[in-house]
Amino acid sequence: NAGVTQTPKFRVLKTGQSMTLLCAQDMNHEYMYWYRQDPGMGLRLIHYSVGEGTTAKGEVPDGYNVSRLKKQNFLLGLESAAPSQTSVYFCASSYRQEQFFGPGTRLTVL
Amino acid sequence: GEDVEQSLFLSVREGDSSVINCTYTDSSSTYLYWYKQEPGAGLQLLTYIFSNMDMKQDQRLTVLLNKKDKHLSLRIADTQTGDSAIYFCAERNTGGFKTIFGAGTRLFVKA
Numbered sequence: 074n075a076g077v078t079q080t081p082k083f084r085v086l087k088t089g090q091s092m093t094l095l096c097a098q099d100m101n102h103e104y105m106y107w108y109r110q111d112p113g114m115g116l117r118l119i120h121y122s123v124g125e126g127t128t129a130k131g132e133v134p135d136g137y138n139v140s141r142l143k144k145q146n147f148l149l150g151l152e153s154a155a156p157s158q159t160s161v162y163f164c165a166s167s168y169r170q171e172q173f174f175g176p177g178t179r180l181t182v183l
Numbered sequence: 184g185e186d187v188e189q190s191l192f193l194s195v196r197e198g199d200s201s202v203i204n205c206t207y208t209d210s211s212s213t214y215l216y217w218y219k220q221e222p223g224a225g226l227q228l229l230t231y232i233f234s235n236m237d238m239k240q241d242q243r244l245t246v247l248l249n250k251k252d253k254h255l256s257l258r259i260a261d262t263q264t265g266d267s268a269i270y271f272c273a274e275r276n277t278g279g280f281k282t283i284f285g286a287g288t289r290l291f292v293k294a
């Protein structure tokens with residue numbers, strides 16, 4: 074089992090560019106999450122999904138969109154990147170009370 | 184609102200015990216977690232405790248929960264250099280999808 078994987082690992086964008094971060098899990102989990110991690114702060118929930126075809130807003134959803142077309146994949150999109158979106162992005166999936174995290178994507182917006 | 188607070192840094196000598204503390208505000212929290220994050224990696228679940236428990240021990244790790252004071256601690260016995268990492272406290276309600284994370288405690292282990 075690969076667990077939770079994320080692509081890409083690193084990315085540099087210019088302000089206004091768009092990109093999609095991909096998260097994949099092979100554990101057949103229903104629930105999936107996108108978080109961002111900023112220095113001196115805990116993880117903050119951007120969006121989450123409770124199953125294929127469903128998504129919901131988390132704590133900091135503005136500027137992001139998500140899709141869950143397949144159970145194993147959860148995509149995070151930035152339509153028009155801003156410097157405030159410079160962060161490390163983590164995807165997670167969960168089964169009952171345990172969350173499993175991917176290795177993260179470090180995004181820099183210039 | 185819900186909040187989880189931790190001290191930012193802790194430094195210990197190799198072989199000593201480390202105690203990382205956390206306070207939370209949501210009295211309805213059901214699950215309380217400790218995660219470990221090594222440099223450049225994602226969060227790894229170390230252990231968790233149900234709110235109806237006072238203590239949980241797992242090898243070198245001991246979790247203590249004081250529900251009255253809403254205080255959670257993680258004790259690492261015989262701390263090793265490999266334990267150097269950031270440790271996150273987190274809490275979640277039953278049936279909730281939102282996990283609230285603290286800012287993390289960076290543990291330095293001196294040889």
